[in-house]
Amino acid sequence: MPDRNLEFGKYGAQGIKGHEAVARQLDRLAGFIATPVTARRGLMARLHYLTRTPHARAAARDAGLTVTDRTLKAWLDGKRQPTRQNLERIDAAYLTVRRANVSRHLLARLNRQGRGTRVEFHPLNQSQVPRPRQRVIDYRTLNVRRWDRIVEAWAAGDEGALDEAWVNDVVVDLGSQWGEYEYVTAIGFAA
Template sequence: MPERTIDFGKFGARGIKGSEAVARKLDYLADGIVTPVTVKRGLMARLHYLTRTDHSRKAARDAGLTVTDRTLKAWLDEKRRPSNANLERIDAAYRRVRRRNVARHLLRRLNAGGGTRVEIHPLNQSQVPRPLQRVVEYRTMNVRRWDRIVEAWASGDQQGLDDAWEDVIVDLGSQWGQYEYVTNIGFAA
């Protein structure tokens, strides 16, 4: 059974960790507000999402948005504009809270009907010298249990997500190590 890749890219291969590609796809599926936080409309939409109820305010504080209620009110009334650092905090808090809010819904959709078909696009070896290239091909598989993957993604646990994804790709057989790094992973929910 292959070990984890220790020195990825040494010979010119390019790609990202499979767990990172899964996280990007889940972020895409969970994305709600597409207007940037730097635009008034995007800022206001995020602030309303984070302050709509007491529960959402608590979740925003837990996610790192630790400003006073007075400051939040000034932002919502457009009397003051957040600094760039606070804009980043607002966006990060929105993403964390959004992940938690949609995780249960995504999990139900991904597990429905016996799982979700996943397309794995192999790493890019165009810069690797010909004698050192591996034979790696496009693969598909059906992921039946998304619980650990979605849980790690929703909580922002990158190591947990990496471990959960590794447990899934082991089902590819003895060549699973060739798919630890990929160019893209696609699935629909």
Template sequence: MRCRSIRLRQQGHPERSAAVARQLDALAGYIATPVTTRRGLQARLHYLTRSTHALDAARAAGLNVTGRTLRAWQAGTRTPSRKNLAAIEQAYRTVRRENVARYLTARLNRDGRGTRVEIHPLNQSQVDRPRQWAVELRHLNVRNWDRIVGAWAAGNDRELDEAWVDQVIDLGSQWGQYEYCTNIGFAA
């Protein structure tokens, strides 16, 4: 088992850190209304155009339309295509992640005290009894979130995965059993 875990770590498997990314996304507090509705579209456009800095970040994130088109979308005289709706959603999520990353890092680090993380193991109910691992809910106190949140904010799945595995190793000899999990819970 140890050889397999090391090999997986070297290859890089972003799905190991997907639960962490989902939890950070939940903490980011995205707009709940879908971008396909008028209200959701207007909320995202307002967020992306409320300042010059936000608009520059949106353009850097891939929203490349003219100011005239943006004003028409905001006025409701034109509607974006599916491709542009996807670009608006992607730009919104990217800018939101960048905006909340510093706050989340500070909240999760808690001046060096860190944040307690619950790791829920994989559901093994469909595995034959003799082949099941003896794993249970584990707790881990992560004291340094800088690398994890930075990779999440940048959208770098590989770096996020490596940063998360570096934290899970602190579980000791059983860390390989918690490398893949059903759910990870923590709050900021």
């Protein structure tokens, strides 16, 4: 079994870690609000999402949005604007709460009652690597049936756990050449 890459990009290869590509794809499937929090529309959408029910408010407080109800009402009514730090807290709380809310549904979609989801591994970009140092890395597909640890780590925002789950539960199933797919251009799957 190959070891982890220690000097990725030394000869000009370009790509991202596989777990980062998976997190981006899961974020796309989660359907986050596209308008930035700095725009009035984006701010209002996030605040409405975080304050629509008592359960949502409690989840927002647990995620780090610790302002008074009076301040939230002033923001919603447009009487006051949040500071830059509060905008960052609102956005972080929104991402945390949204991931927690959609993770169970997303897990069911990806596992598909044990049938799993087909994942595409797009190899890293070697266009800047000198010709003698380039390797032949093929496009690969794999049916992933165990998404539990991956989605759990993604929902918690734990990159280390996501990396471990992705490598140990998925990438090693590619066989003896799994180290070639630790860094990729993209990971594709649809659920």
